[in-house]
Amino acid sequence: MLRNYFLLAALLTSLSIQVKAQKVDYVLVVHGGAGNMKDLEKDSIHAAAYYAALDSALEIGNEILAKGGDGELAVLSVVSYFEQNPLFNAGIGATCTADGQFELDASIMRGKDLMAGAVAGVKLTKHPIKAAHAVMTQTQHVMLSGAGADRFALEHGLEMVDDNMYFATPKTMEWIDKLKQESKKNGTVGCVVLDSKGNLTAGTSTGGMFKKQWGRIGDSPLIGAGTYADNASSAVSCTGHGEYFIRHIVAYNLCSRVKLLKESIQEAADHIIFEELNEKEGNGGLIAVDRNGNIAMSFNSNGMFRGFIKKETGNSNIIKKIGIGKVLK
Numbered sequence: 001m002l003r004n005y006f007l008l009a010a011l012l013t014s015l016s017i018q019v020k021a022q023k024v025d026y027v028l029v030v031h032g033g034a035g036n037m038k039d040l041e042k043d044s045i046h047a048a049a050y051y052a053a054l055d056s057a058l059e060i061g062n063e064i065l066a067k068g069g070d071g072e073l074a075v076l077s078v079v080s081y082f083e084q085n086p087l088f089n090a091g092i093g094a095t096c097t098a099d100g101q102f103e104l105d106a107s108i109m110r111g112k113d114l115m116a117g118a119v120a121g122v123k124l125t126k127h128p129i130k131a132a133h134a135v136m137t138q139t140q141h142v143m144l145s146g147a148g149a150d151r152f153a154l155e156h157g158l159e160m161v162d163d164n165m166y167f168a169t170p171k172t173m174e175w176i177d178k179l180k181q182e183s184k185k186n187g188t189v190g191c192v193v194l195d196s197k198g199n200l201t202a203g204t205s206t207g208g209m210f211k212k213q214w215g216r217i218g219d220s221p222l223i224g225a226g227t228y229a230d231n232a233s234s235a236v237s238c239t240g241h242g243e244y245f246i247r248h249i250v251a252y253n254l255c256s257r258v259k260l261l262k263e264s265i266q267e268a269a270d271h272i273i274f275e276e277l278n279e280k281e282g283n284g285g286l287i288a289v290d291r292n293g294n295i296a297m298s299f300n301s302n303g304m305f306r307g308f309i310k311k312e313t314g315n316s317n318i319i320k321k322i323g324i325g326k327v328l329k
């Protein structure tokens with residue numbers, strides 16, 4: 001009798017997991033960096049440009065996922081879009097080092113087989129995320145850096161730029177002229193996806209921190225710190241003061257809390273962002289999606305460019321929300 005009860009309970013639990021897993025067809029979440037957005041929120045024209053860019057990123061991802069496309073392709077396409085948009089700190093528009101150079105970092109990871117690829121400190125690769133993807137799919141390695149990574153990108157037929165100054169915009173040129181002044185650019189970009197096959201993917205791309213020491217590598221290209229995906233848990237992309245995200249292995253930390261402590265993705269994200277990082281004054285945020293399509297977008301700064309789309313099973317409407325400050329629209 002007791003044995004039957006346990007069998008029934010196990011069956012119901014597995015059924016409820018299956019029902020849960022079937023609730024969404026796909027989910028895509030993006031971020032465009034965390035930081036102080038107070039002034040931007042007051043500047044409606046400038047803010048509208050960010051809303052439009054976030055919306056375009058979501059639409060690019062939606063088009064792929066709605067056709068049953070892979071999350072990997074969606075992440076690659078969305079992050080590449082951000083890299084060619086000068087509003088963000090990735091690709092063109094990236095922030096510069098203390099000697100006025102552009103050293104770009106990116107990484108991608110897929111949750112179905114824990115395959116990952118990353119590049120750090122590339123100076124001539126137009127789309128660092130594509131180089132990271134090529135490292136994942138065309139080498140036995142996980143990470144390449146500096147001139148070797150640029151050479152790898154060139155040899156693998158990726159688009160290159162002639163000069164490192166390609167990544168500069170009028171705004172970054174102003175900073176380069178006044179490198180002594182305090183200035184900041186938020187806008188590291190990231191994308192996490194649960195696709196219709198149930199696979200999780202995460203990707204992140206950045207120019208790093210303004211006035212960083214040349215050669216400095218942040219969390220964004222580090223698998224486990226700035227990016228992580230595991231089909232048994234979640235996909236995560238981070239943004240913020242990279243040194244803290246490295247010390248707290250934030251992306252892997254979140255996946256482990258969900259998998260081992262059975263925390264919800266929101267509980268895990270809030271614990272890391274508001275307790276672990278806040279205590280150490282580690283500024284920033286993250287986006288995450290779990291294997292059931294639950295989303296977290298936590299940040300301890302006063303804003304984070306972010307948005308998501310969600311397609312629920314049996315409902316033809318796509319839920320879409322975008323935010324910069326506390327409120328999602």
Ligand code: ASP
Binds near residue numbers: 206218241243
């Ligand atoms: N996390 C990035 C880095 O430390 C910067 C950012 O996200 O703003 O390189």
